[in-house]
Amino acid sequence: MSDAALPEPRRRSALGRLARRPLALLGLAIISVTVVSAIAAPWIAPFGRDEQLFEGLTLEGAPMPPGGPFLLGTDLLGRDLLTRILYGARTSLVIGVVANGLALLIGTLVGVTAGYFRGWLGSLLMRFTDLMMAFPALLLAICLAAIFTPSLWIVALVIALVNWVQVARVLYTETTSLAERDFIAAERAIGAGHGRILWLHILPHLVPTIIVWGTLGISTTVLLEATLSFLGIGVQPPEPSWGNIIFENQTYFQAAPWLVFFPGMAILLMALAFNLVGDALRDVLDPTQRGRG
Amino acid sequence: MAAYLARRLVESVLILLGVTLVTFFLLYVLPADPVRQIAGRSATTETVESIRRQLGLDQPFWVQYGRYLWNLLHLDLGRSYLQRSNVSELIWARLPPTLLLMAGAIVCELILGLTMGIIAALRRGTATDNGLMIASFIGVSAPQFVVGLLMLYVFAVQLRWFPIGGYGTLAHLVLPALTLGILGAGWYSRMMRSSMVEVLRQDFIRTARAKGLARHRVILRHALPNAILPIIAMIGIDIGIFMGGIVVVESVFGWPGIGQLAWQAIQRVDIPIIMGVTLVSAVAIVLGNLLADLVTPLIDPRIRLR
Amino acid sequence: MTLAEAPKVRADAAPAETVLSVDGLTVSVATETGLRPLVQDISFALKRGETLAIAGESGSGKSITSLAVMGLLPANVRATTGAVRLAGTDLLRLPEARMRAIRGDRVAMIFQEPMTSLNPVMTVGAQLVEAIQAHEPLTRREAQARALGALKSVRLSEPERRLRQFPHELSGGMRQRVMIAMAIALRPDVLIADEPTTALDVTVQREVLDLLRDLRREMGTAIILITHDMGVVAEMADRVIVMKDGRVVEEGPAIRIFDAPREAYTQTLLAAVPRMGERPAEEPPPPRPSVCVLRDLTVHFDVGRGLLGRATHRVHAVEGVSLEVRQGETFALVGESGCGKSTIAKTIAGLVPFAGEIEIAGRKLHSQADITRAVRRDAQIVFQDPAAALDPRMRVGDLVAEPLVIHGIGTPPERHATVEALFERVGLSRAQIGRYPHEFSGGQRQRICIARALVLRPKLIVADESVSALDVSVQARVLQLLKELRDELGVSFLFISHDMAVVDAFADRVAVMFLGQIMEMGTRAQVFGNPHHSYTRRLIEAVPIPDPGHVRPSRERLASEVPSPVRRRDDPPRRLLLRDVGGGHLVAEAGPG
Amino acid sequence: TDTYTPDPNAKEGGSIVITYKDDVATLDPAIGYDWQNWSMIKSLFDGLMDYVPGTTDLRPGLAESYEISEDGLTYTFKLRPGVTFHNGREMTAEDVVYSLSRVTDPATQSPGAGFFGMIEGFDAQMAGEAESLSGVTAVDPQTVQIKLSRPDATFLHVMALNFASIVPQEAVEAAGDDFGRQPVGTGSFKLAEWTLGQRLVFEKNSDYWREGVPYLDQITFEVGQEPVVALLRLQNGEVDVPGDGIPPAKFQEVMADPAQAERVVQGGQLHTGYVTMNVTQPPFDNVDVRRAVNMAINKDRITQIINGRAVPANQPLPPSMPGYAENHEGYAYDPEGAKELLAQAGFADGFETELYVMNTDPNPRIAQAIQQDLAAVGITASIQSLAQANVIEAGGAGTAPMIWSGGMAWIADFPDPANFYYPILGCAGAVEGGWNWSKYCNEELDAKATEADSMSDPAMADQRLALWSEIYTKVMEDAAWAPVFHEERYTMRSPRMGGDDALYVDPVSIPVNYDYVYVTE
Numbered sequence A: 001m002s003d004a005a006l007p008e009p010r011r012r013s014a015l016g017r018l019a020r021r022p023l024a025l026l027g028l029a030i031i032s033v034t035v036v037s038a039i040a041a042p043w044i045a046p047f048g049r050d051e052q053l054f055e056g057l058t059l060e061g062a063p064m065p066p067g068g069p070f071l072l073g074t075d076l077l078g079r080d081l082l083t084r085i086l087y088g089a090r091t092s093l094v095i096g097v098v099a100n101g102l103a104l105l106i107g108t109l110v111g112v113t114a115g116y117f118r119g120w121l122g123s124l125l126m127r128f129t130d131l132m133m134a135f136p137a138l139l140l141a142i143c144l145a146a147i148f149t150p151s152l153w154i155v156a157l158v159i160a161l162v163n164w165v166q167v168a169r170v171l172y173t174e175t176t177s178l179a180e181r182d183f184i185a186a187e188r189a190i191g192a193g194h195g196r197i198l199w200l201h202i203l204p205h206l207v208p209t210i211i212v213w214g215t216l217g218i219s220t221t222v223l224l225e226a227t228l229s230f231l232g233i234g235v236q237p238p239e240p241s242w243g244n245i246i247f248e249n250q251t252y253f254q255a256a257p258w259l260v261f262f263p264g265m266a267i268l269l270m271a272l273a274f275n276l277v278g279d280a281l282r283d284v285l286d287p288t289q290r291g292r293g
Numbered sequence B: 001m002a003a004y005l006a007r008r009l010v011e012s013v014l015i016l017l018g019v020t021l022v023t024f025f026l027l028y029v030l031p032a033d034p035v036r037q038i039a040g041r042s043a044t045t046e047t048v049e050s051i052r053r054q055l056g057l058d059q060p061f062w063v064q065y066g067r068y069l070w071n072l073l074h075l076d077l078g079r080s081y082l083q084r085s086n087v088s089e090l091i092w093a094r095l096p097p098t099l100l101l102m103a104g105a106i107v108c109e110l111i112l113g114l115t116m117g118i119i120a121a122l123r124r125g126t127a128t129d130n131g132l133m134i135a136s137f138i139g140v141s142a143p144q145f146v147v148g149l150l151m152l153y154v155f156a157v158q159l160r161w162f163p164i165g166g167y168g169t170l171a172h173l174v175l176p177a178l179t180l181g182i183l184g185a186g187w188y189s190r191m192m193r194s195s196m197v198e199v200l201r202q203d204f205i206r207t208a209r210a211k212g213l214a215r216h217r218v219i220l221r222h223a224l225p226n227a228i229l230p231i232i233a234m235i236g237i238d239i240g241i242f243m244g245g246i247v248v249v250e251s252v253f254g255w256p257g258i259g260q261l262a263w264q265a266i267q268r269v270d271i272p273i274i275m276g277v278t279l280v281s282a283v284a285i286v287l288g289n290l291l292a293d294l295v296t297p298l299i300d301p302r303i304r305l306r
Numbered sequence C: 001m002t003l004a005e006a007p008k009v010r011a012d013a014a015p016a017e018t019v020l021s022v023d024g025l026t027v028s029v030a031t032e033t034g035l036r037p038l039v040q041d042i043s044f045a046l047k048r049g050e051t052l053a054i055a056g057e058s059g060s061g062k063s064i065t066s067l068a069v070m071g072l073l074p075a076n077v078r079a080t081t082g083a084v085r086l087a088g089t090d091l092l093r094l095p096e097a098r099m100r101a102i103r104g105d106r107v108a109m110i111f112q113e114p115m116t117s118l119n120p121v122m123t124v125g126a127q128l129v130e131a132i133q134a135h136e137p138l139t140r141r142e143a144q145a146r147a148l149g150a151l152k153s154v155r156l157s158e159p160e161r162r163l164r165q166f167p168h169e170l171s172g173g174m175r176q177r178v179m180i181a182m183a184i185a186l187r188p189d190v191l192i193a194d195e196p197t198t199a200l201d202v203t204v205q206r207e208v209l210d211l212l213r214d215l216r217r218e219m220g221t222a223i224i225l226i227t228h229d230m231g232v233v234a235e236m237a238d239r240v241i242v243m244k245d246g247r248v249v250e251e252g253p254a255i256r257i258f259d260a261p262r263e264a265y266t267q268t269l270l271a272a273v274p275r276m277g278e279r280p281a282e283e284p285p286p287p288r289p290s291v292c293v294l295r296d297l298t299v300h301f302d303v304g305r306g307l308l309g310r311a312t313h314r315v316h317a318v319e320g321v322s323l324e325v326r327q328g329e330t331f332a333l334v335g336e337s338g339c340g341k342s343t344i345a346k347t348i349a350g351l352v353p354f355a356g357e358i359e360i361a362g363r364k365l366h367s368q369a370d371i372t373r374a375v376r377r378d379a380q381i382v383f384q385d386p387a388a389a390l391d392p393r394m395r396v397g398d399l400v401a402e403p404l405v406i407h408g409i410g411t412p413p414e415r416h417a418t419v420e421a422l423f424e425r426v427g428l429s430r431a432q433i434g435r436y437p438h439e440f441s442g443g444q445r446q447r448i449c450i451a452r453a454l455v456l457r458p459k460l461i462v463a464d465e466s467v468s469a470l471d472v473s474v475q476a477r478v479l480q481l482l483k484e485l486r487d488e489l490g491v492s493f494l495f496i497s498h499d500m501a502v503v504d505a506f507a508d509r510v511a512v513m514f515l516g517q518i519m520e521m522g523t524r525a526q527v528f529g530n531p532h533h534s535y536t537r538r539l540i541e542a543v544p545i546p547d548p549g550h551v552r553p554s555r556e557r558l559a560s561e562v563p564s565p566v567r568r569r570d571d572p573p574r575r576l577l578l579r580d581v582g583g584g585h586l587v588a589e590a591g592p593g
Numbered sequence D: 001t002d003t004y005t006p007d008p009n010a011k012e013g014g015s016i017v018i019t020y021k022d023d024v025a026t027l028d029p030a031i032g033y034d035w036q037n038w039s040m041i042k043s044l045f046d047g048l049m050d051y052v053p054g055t056t057d058l059r060p061g062l063a064e065s066y067e068i069s070e071d072g073l074t075y076t077f078k079l080r081p082g083v084t085f086h087n088g089r090e091m092t093a094e095d096v097v098y099s100l101s102r103v104t105d106p107a108t109q110s111p112g113a114g115f116f117g118m119i120e121g122f123d124a125q126m127a128g129e130a131e132s133l134s135g136v137t138a139v140d141p142q143t144v145q146i147k148l149s150r151p152d153a154t155f156l157h158v159m160a161l162n163f164a165s166i167v168p169q170e171a172v173e174a175a176g177d178d179f180g181r182q183p184v185g186t187g188s189f190k191l192a193e194w195t196l197g198q199r200l201v202f203e204k205n206s207d208y209w210r211e212g213v214p215y216l217d218q219i220t221f222e223v224g225q226e227p228v229v230a231l232l233r234l235q236n237g238e239v240d241v242p243g244d245g246i247p248p249a250k251f252q253e254v255m256a257d258p259a260q261a262e263r264v265v266q267g268g269q270l271h272t273g274y275v276t277m278n279v280t281q282p283p284f285d286n287v288d289v290r291r292a293v294n295m296a297i298n299k300d301r302i303t304q305i306i307n308g309r310a311v312p313a314n315q316p317l318p319p320s321m322p323g324y325a326e327n328h329e330g331y332a333y334d335p336e337g338a339k340e341l342l343a344q345a346g347f348a349d350g351f352e353t354e355l356y357v358m359n360t361d362p363n364p365r366i367a368q369a370i371q372q373d374l375a376a377v378g379i380t381a382s383i384q385s386l387a388q389a390n391v392i393e394a395g396g397a398g399t400a401p402m403i404w405s406g407g408m409a410w411i412a413d414f415p416d417p418a419n420f421y422y423p424i425l426g427c428a429g430a431v432e433g434g435w436n437w438s439k440y441c442n443e444e445l446d447a448k449a450t451e452a453d454s455m456s457d458p459a460m461a462d463q464r465l466a467l468w469s470e471i472y473t474k475v476m477e478d479a480a481w482a483p484v485f486h487e488e489r490y491t492m493r494s495p496r497m498g499g500d501d502a503l504y505v506d507p508v509s510i511p512v513n514y515d516y517v518y519v520t521e
């Protein structure tokens, strides 16, 4: 590139650039639909959340396959699956977004602090992370959940508490190498404080990694909630979540495949949607990627 | 090297100590009384108290923990409350299958994940890339129990390629290892893809091509070892993640490993077993991380052990 | 062995046979709006044993042209028209499999960046052997023997050991020699060397250039030498192509181009070349108050880990350096890579713990913690690599305004005005304020760094290799800018460089460093006009002279490497005493090296 | 007196494979107390008493005959001669003395010790004042005398419990703490192999004292098998009996296929699933509220939810239990009536409470059905679905207002109405940590129960059962529980397995009576 000034390219806001990507829009659409159906579940759901319908079971007590009044079939208690999935979106969104987000937050905080400051604080934090990592996550979740009374928010907290560790590890490594980079030294040379460097110059570079872990983490946390439910320490029945619908019915994958398939698709779609948006966001936020597909 | 190992050893022991302390404490405050279960339904209060005394469960926390450590020092993991056997014996019998399963799963996830990641990186932006991305998401999102049962149904019951669960031959290992590995494969393929994309941009790849090397050689000999470096650290982390999956996969496939033991113990609050399994898995994780740290400099000579 | 008669050899040995010819080559990049040409209508012919230099400023298409010859263009770039003929075969039309057989075997290339062009996880030997085996059906053992031979022919010390080493264990110069060995192991007909010495020290550059010349003479290899250093062109080339904006501006024999450049662009290019000894001696300025004084500055880094986590070794990066920078003066630090120049810069910026005393604008500082925000306001640093010193995710306007924000100076509109004014001052347009660093060229980025250092109106600017990575014309412009700033604003510069010609053209006083200590220090005239220390003389002699007619005196060739500043903890280096040889011209007693 | 006639079609030889989800904890008869090792231990060991296969009728086991003294306090057992342990030694009266004292020794930590409370010297041994049970003595090598401290009609059943199995002292001592892993008994099978976490192999005891049995040469128990997978394997011909039964997910499929349904044996079970209500705390301290709960639960629908694999319950005792009150009506499903009762009790607007449940399928589902029924009458019950140990803890501590007993429910140890009373409805269990989760303690009923159990004279059996019926009727009047259903057993067998259907739903040997089943090929 020569020194001659280039004509100034037209700049769009990050949102505007996001809007120009069809896949990102698709992702956004899926997320919006999920959020809207979670909020509007009481109005759009065909039946009551916990309503065990008499017509929902055969005389032998088998669930109804999709069709008729039950668009996606019914579950083992004769409840409408579509309704359950719509309401389940609430739980799963909280878990996937809040619990996962909290895990990312803690992981980022610990990893970045340790990686940036090193020294005794860094050692301490990383040894603690190692300790947490060496601790079987499921056991920790079980104990914590058994000690506190299970509720959606406790479950979210527990999931966050066991899931931050990997994020912290990965971000620690990345931060240490980032902190070695010249531009960080340059910032310190002009007198920038730690807060400023961390917030403005380190964190933005970690965004791609955080996005990858965040999007992959969505399905993992949603399923972890289900495992906890299955252990009786997740959200309590009859409150539905996509994960616990699957877990309650997983042995029925042959007899009533819809009970596993539809909530599974819901999780997959949500994870994919967040990933599509995340990928796009990552490119949009990264100025060096600008203009490259 | 010796100094490094010594330091890591001390660190590891401290970590393990921490793990046992936390676990012991959590189990101590857990609202469930193992003595009730040992004593049975028809037991009188005196019987219950007598058992509690015999097991030392009436002692204060620090005394109990101290005794646990003391026994641990003598390599005694205690006796299971409900299985009424030596915990070390129970764990020892189940360790080989679990290690085998983990090894199989790591191989599966590496083979699957790395291949998928490499192909996606090479075909960046194409339909193949997108397809592989969706596949990796399915891997990450699919509940392992369902995946396991489905595989069992399709490959064992219908096609009869593999035995329906069980343990023994290599054929027994394939499906469980695959089930356990699919989740990791999803993660690895994503990590590998971005790592690979990064490496393919490097100057030395151009140098390798300028030497007139064949494409596969450029990818396998030059790009792969560099791209795999960040993945190795992940393998250490992975072992921890496996512990959850192992419970599910072992139970679906009737695999006689630690997972099933742990599951039963947790259900019944069999504290000595829970402690033993926790310790063993913590050792595995610590060793896994150490191994990852030791392997990295073998691949990347720039990294020194410090 | 001497190479005194080099220019004559060049004239005599002009053979007739053409090995490579490029005809009407146009290379374009695919963009959203269609194909955009990067280089257009390039034609040249290369004869056996000939050296063709391609010169031109950064971005003029030199690398793209050579990559097109190699068939290694990036994915979105391709050769649209023209032909590249190697002994009659058109390389552009060859299928990839056949091209692969030619690459490395008949046409080889040495890349711009020696630090990153070798695979860090493979031994040097493996990388060499693999290149040989890709083209010749040799056994491992035979290939190894051949690799060893290649390393020997590039005069790498201890070649057997090098085979087993990894790239990071070698210095930049050694790595570049490995690259060359790799390229010549199969005795290619054509060797393309893309800026083979840009990243190297003068002394190492000297050796690499000598090596290329030997090769050409001994093997008859035709060389395409890409460089923006006119000194290198003058020393090496038989013929020269000058490129600008993707086109050939001028072509001709080296002597003619230097003596009588026809095109205006070539003329400016040559005019911009700094030459040693061109600047007349000036009257020393009256003594002014000092801005920055270093007293017995010592910086150590502990490395290696013993049993109890204690360091076993120590890098003596800076070992008792004392110097003084006066107001409005340019003080230059020169020396080879690793001698501790950057460490001094970083210490003043408060990035490294130190012992001794630093005095900045009257404030005496004794530890890293003393270097507070207020001190930093007076002393700013411009880093060695402008691309790395700017946060790639921030807009440049924000980056330049950042020091103001940090020091709480002005309101946002005021800051904006300051930044705009500074942008214009350093020769950038206001419109570029909203762009990101990667959207600028190297020279522009360096200006942004300078603007950033200037925005606080410091008393001292430490400029660490601020122009080394730039091509001559840009370098000249940046130097001019620095001069103006110095004269207008009265800023002092601690100017760090390994380019003696630049220092000679720009500095008032000079200190020559070696292994963390000062070897010689005095005014420009004292040090360059009358170098006392043998090390200083060696550095000066190594500088390429941008004159094809210049005859280089014969000289012992060094195969040794710079000694290491890493020593056992219990074995500190000897401190050298400085002796005044007159008029404040300090020279160290004969020491190491 | 043994009235059982062996199957004339039975074939000797062959081996079968049984699967289980959980690992076998122990084979020590003094300790094993889950339904999975219960039948295994039954095949490895014998007690003085035994049951006629497939029934709940007592018959002598290692005792050839017995005599009861007038006052019902002294039992004299004549041992069968020539019975040898698996280690070859002959069993004597001393072994009986040792075995019974061992179970009641606090150091053994037997969960069954409490069953032997009627034997003289039990309290002394429990208190650590005596080394052994003073009431058990060897009169001569073939005769054992057991003295009771109070008459007890259930005593002979207790002697048929696994806990009363006869073990050889030298083997127990040689094995140290690991007798449960190296069991030596007098049973029809002996342990041949035990690979931890994988399989146990039982081998026929060819010296078995009962003529003609067992038929099978070998039984392999494969553990760690998910029930769904076990059924797939059965369908594939690899397994003979899935020990955990037919998993709900496969039930319909199996029953819809005549070829498979034909191999399913259905039978009763001494089981009751019930909801406990903590009578010590409001609102369940009000009997009307408890009655209302009884009336609110739609038992038919809950039975439907578990695919009809149960019969609705109206009293604590299951129908196949002696003493079951045939004409007791219990509380009919009547939500309107329930609402009225609640209104009477001052809960016209209902109330909020918690329903604890163990977290394995189908229990949370059943709890949700109950929850919906309660909601219909205005009771808002939030579900606490927890691990077994946590539910038991909450029940024992009395912090759980309501508990659905499923998964932890009472399967009788022996077929006698008394077995359903003391720990789970009597005052003894209503203490802190006890298993009477309703904390229902009716002194009057306790007295009646003691009275009934003192009628150890066989001639008074009918009178005794009538008294028990009365006790349970009163329990229902007080509505300490809401009984929901009695589970039925469905055992599936491979086509090659033979033997009377009753053997596959043997009330005391789950899933099958190993001694009498055989393979046909």
Ligand SMILES: Nc1ncnc2c1ncn2[C@@H]1O[C@H](COP(=O)(O)OP(=O)(O)OP(=O)(O)O)[C@@H](O)[C@H]1O
Residues within 6 Å of the ligand: A001, A002, C029, C038, C056, C057, C058, C059, C060, C061, C062, C063, C064, C065, C074, C076, C077, C228
């Ligand atoms: N992959 C690419 N896509 C688009 N444009 C490119 C690409 N690679 C190079 N260019 C552009 O082609 C032009 C010529 O680049 P080239 O690398 O040949 O310059 P150069 O003369 O070698 O400069 P330098 O001295 O800095 O190495 C530049 O403007 C550059 O921005």
Ligand SMILES: Nc1ncnc2c1ncn2[C@@H]1O[C@H](COP(=O)(O)OP(=O)(O)OP(=O)(O)O)[C@@H](O)[C@H]1O
Residues within 6 Å of the ligand: C301, C302, C303, C315, C316, C317, C335, C336, C337, C338, C339, C340, C341, C342, C343, C344, C384, C498, C565
């Ligand atoms: N953080 C550090 N830890 C250990 N050694 C270091 C560190 N920083 C610099 N060094 C060493 O200190 C010595 C001086 O380094 P410095 O960067 O000052 O050299 P320089 O003169 O600027 O060289 P160049 O011309 O290559 O920039 C070198 O040997 C270098 O390897």
Ligand SMILES: [Mg+2]
Residues within 6 Å of the ligand: C062, C063, C064, C112, C194
């Ligand atoms: Mg270039």
Ligand SMILES: [Mg+2]
Residues within 6 Å of the ligand: C341, C342, C343, C384, C464, C465
């Ligand atoms: Mg430097």
